[in-house]
Amino acid sequence: MAALTLIIGNKNYSSWSLRPWLLLRHAGIEFAEERVALFQPGYKEEILRHSPAGKVPVLIDDGFVVWDSLAICEYVAEKFPTKQLWPADRQARARARSVCAEMHSGFTALRSHMPMNIRAHLPGRGMRPDVHADIDRIVQLWADCRERYGKSNDSAAGQTRVGGEFLFGAFSVADAMYAPVCSRLLTYGVDLPDTARSYVLAVTALPAMQEWIAAAKQEKEFIEEDEPYRAKEKS
Numbered sequence: 447m448a449a450l451t452l453i454i455g456n457k458n459y460s461s462w463s464l465r466p467w468l469l470l471r472h473a474g475i476e477f478a479e480e481r482v483a484l485f486q487p488g489y490k491e492e493i494l495r496h497s498p499a500g501k502v503p504v505l506i507d508d509g510f511v512v513w514d515s516l517a518i519c520e521y522v523a524e525k526f527p528t529k530q531l532w533p534a535d536r537q538a539r540a541r542a543r544s545v546c547a548e549m550h551s552g553f554t555a556l557r558s559h560m561p562m563n564i565r566a567h568l569p570g571r572g573m574r575p576d577v578h579a580d581i582d583r584i585v586q587l588w589a590d591c592r593e594r595y596g597k598s599n600d601s602a603a604g605q606t607r608v609g610g611e612f613l614f615g616a617f618s619v620a621d622a623m624y625a626p627v628c629s630r631l632l633t634y635g636v637d638l639p640d641t642a643r644s645y646v647l648a649v650t651a652l653p654a655m656q657e658w659i660a661a662a663k664q665e666k667e668f669i670e671e672d673e674p675y676r677a678k679e680k681s
Contacts, residue, residue, distance in 0.1 A: 457665060468622045473529045497513040503518060532618055549627070553584065555576035560633070628646040
């Protein structure tokens with residue numbers, strides 16, 4: 447029986463739930479999953495049984511509770527150091543933590559006007575000037591990480607960079623934090639430069655990400671709070 451339990455929300459909508467779920471699944475860490483259908487009768491009380499914050503995700507480790515996506519990812523990385531979920535290099539690790547923190551606290555326009563919605567296809571919707579600015583910053587951030595850490599060649603200082611398709615070469619917490627952004631950019635049909643598009647495709651092609659996407663497409667709940675551009679179909 448798995449010692450870890452992860453409480454998550456709807457896979458179609460809950461971007462914060464996706465982050466630690468993807469990290470755990472891709473790393474091959476055993477955990478039990480408990481899904482709470484958000485904005486349904488009694489959902490808040492159900493979450494409060496596990497966490498005083500009343501929000502998902504929640505990680506329970508043998509009775510010890512950790513909430514908030516980034517805190518959960520940090521906890522998992524420390525609990526399973528052999529999984530190497532942060533870059534080994536100190537400066538690369540600091541940069542990875544910086545880009546995670548920027549995602550955690552920023553890009554509010556993108557998150558507000560392009561909510562994660564895996565089942566939908568909404569090209570062009572939500573593209574306002576402030577959303578465009580958020581996307582430009584993310585594309586710049588991804589390009590910088592890929593150029594500095596994602597290429598398998600020698601730098602001017604003679605240090606070999608770790609090759610790989612992800613922001614810091616190998617998959618890390620940073621990629622888990624930006625996975626919902628990759629989903630959003632596909633849902634809303636955002637035109638991307640080659641580096642960003644290649645990165646989005648690499649993240650969404652992960653078997654764990656494909657598993658999440660397939661499950662999201664099977665869900666039936668329609669959460670109006672996360673559906674600014676579609677009306678609920680009449681049954």
